[in-house]
Amino acid sequence: MAQPFVSPLSLKCPVDTRHVTSTPSFKRVLVQAVLKKSPVSPRVDLTFLDKNTHGFSGADSTEICQRAGKLAIRESIKADIRRLREKGEADAMEAEEEDPVPEITQEHFEEATKFVRRSVSDADVRRYEISLRVYSQLRVLTWYTITTRHANYESRASQPRNDCEKF
16 A cells, blocks of 8 residues: 555545545545636535545545536536527527536536445455554654664764774
């Protein structure tokens, strides 16, 4: 698995790899990166995703965003079809109106979360948390070992060497 809570490195990884995004701030950063080029309504509350996607992987959160975007596009197409039927196709072609860009709304996110399931089980999350603890302990131990060895090397290097006395 990827290093935990390192959002810039994790965002460079392929989106289909599994990242347990347990902290809400990390999940929010991931969702904002996925929605970077998407027209999201300013009224969307992304904390909704934090509350309702506990235990979801990064790929699961990405799928929610993609589904919400597709739902917004479908809604826009249905509205265009309805508008064309009301006005008639000839009138609509003559008066070239601006095509409104669909926005992803809170309702789209709520609907998308109904269809997306977790791909990471609770057992996987526990295993990940255990490996996270072990990893962080090893990291501290490695740092301590390296700094201790470096300090020992520095102290030995500062002592004068009398190689001539050995002979």
